[in-house]
Amino acid sequence: DVKVTQSSRYLVKRTGEKVFLECVQDMDHENMFWYRQDPGLGLRLIYFSYDVKMKEKGDIPEGYSVSREKKERFSLILESASTNQTSMYLCASSTLAWGKRSGANVLTFGAGSRLTVL
Amino acid sequence: GQNIDQPTEMTATEGAIVQINCTYQTSGFNGLFWYQQHAGEAPTFLSYNVLDGLEEKGRFSSFLSRSKGYSYLLLKELQMKDSASYLCAKGGFQKLVFGTGTRLLVSP
Numbered sequence: 001d002v003k004v005t006q007s008s009r010y011l012v013k014r015t016g017e018k019v020f021l022e023c024v025q026d027m028d029h030e031n032m033f034w035y036r037q038d039p040g041l042g043l044r045l046i047y048f049s050y051d052v053k054m055k056e057k058g059d060i061p062e063g064y065s066v067s068r069e070k071k072e073r074f075s076l077i078l079e080s081a082s083t084n085q086t087s088m089y090l091c092a093s094s095t096l097a098w099g100k101r102s103g104a105n106v107l108t109f110g111a112g113s114r115l116t117v118l
Numbered sequence: 119g120q121n122i123d124q125p126t127e128m129t130a131t132e133g134a135i136v137q138i139n140c141t142y143q144t145s146g147f148n149g150l151f152w153y154q155q156h157a158g159e160a161p162t163f164l165s166y167n168v169l170d171g172l173e174e175k176g177r178f179s180s181f182l183s184r185s186k187g188y189s190y191l192l193l194k195e196l197q198m199k200d201s202a203s204y205l206c207a208k209g210g211f212q213k214l215v216f217g218t219g220t221r222l223l224v225s226p
Contacts, residue, residue, distance in 0.1 A: 004160075033213070042218035043161075043205065058213065090160065106151070107214060109160035 003027050004110035006091050012116045019078040021113050023091030031094045032074035033058075033107065034066060036087040043090065049074055081117045089113045122217035124206050129223045135194050138220045140206030144187040149209035152180055152191045155219070156202045164204075165191070196224050 007022035025032065033048040035058075045058030047066040055066050063085060067075045074093075078085055092107040122142045130136040142150070149168040153161040167173055167182035167189060179192040191204055203219040 035216075040218060043207075043216035045213055045215070048213055056213075059215070106163045106166065107153075107161075109162070111160050 004091060004093055004108050006089075006110040006113045008113050009111065010114050010116075012118065013081050014118050015082060017081050017117075019081050019115065019117075021076040021078075021089055021091075021115070023074045023076070023110055024072050025074075025091075025093040025108070026072065027093060027095065027108065028071070029093035029095045029108075030071075032068065033092045033094075034064075034074065034076045035090045035092065036060070037090055037112075038087050046076065078115075081115075083117050085115065086117045087115060089115060122206055122208055122215060124204075124217045124220045126218070127221045127223070129225065130196055132196055132198060132224055132226050134196050135192065136196060136222065138191045138193075138204050138206075138222065140189045140191075140217060142187050142189070142206070142208045142217075144184065146210045147184065147187075147208060150180075150182050150189045151207040151209060151214060152189075153205040153207060153216075154202050155205060161205055168209075193222075198224050198226070200224050 004025045013019050031050050034046045035043045037043050044060050046064050047058050049055045049068040052071050065077045090112045091110040094107050124140045151166050152164040154164050155161040165180035172181045177194045182189045201224045203221045205219045206217040207214040
């Protein structure tokens with residue numbers, strides 16, 4: 001019954017390494033999101049995508065990039081990992097266009113990927 | 119900005135009622151969401167309010183006042199399994215912005 005799958009639950013990387021975090025959803029959702037979650041700061045939006053090959057910056061995009069080549073897959077890329085990118089990364093997806101008055105604009109989250117950068 | 123404020127931590131006793139408040143900036147508002155997150159797990163959707171008033175869903179209710187930029191989540195008949203973080207999130211254009219969450223500890 002898994003709907004949003006993140007490829008790695010735990011990763012340990014070294015400073016300067018390139019890191020790929022993969023997310024796949026099987027609900028045919030249009031929108032996909034990457035958040036990071038840190039104690040005292042809550043969930044902060046990094047990037048999101050509302051269609052294939054489309055991407056929009058969130059609130060903290062610096063140091064990250066994303067790729068959405070297929071509807072079901074949204075990848076987060078850290079070009080050169082740094083210690084301040086040590087965090088829990090959460091992928092989410094949702095359906096329907098924003099602006100519609102519907103409770104269906106609900107995010108479904110993956111289990112998260114805990115990244116440690118040494 | 120998108121300031122969303124909620125208390126950091128609350129404690130309550132099993133069987134009691136607890137109210138978790140959330141305030142937000144009213145500009146660009148498109149709905150108010152509440153999510154529950156148990157430790158080490160993903161957030162899960164609890165409720166959504168876009169109009170003023172109270173929405174009841176079993177033991178959980180959520181209230182919204184758009185003019186005041188205020189919402190609360192009401193949990194009744196608390197159970198131990200309700201110990202979790204509760205995240206308030208404001209819907210805006212294309213995205214949700216989350217508060218830092220309220221950690222609720224339910225004791226016997």
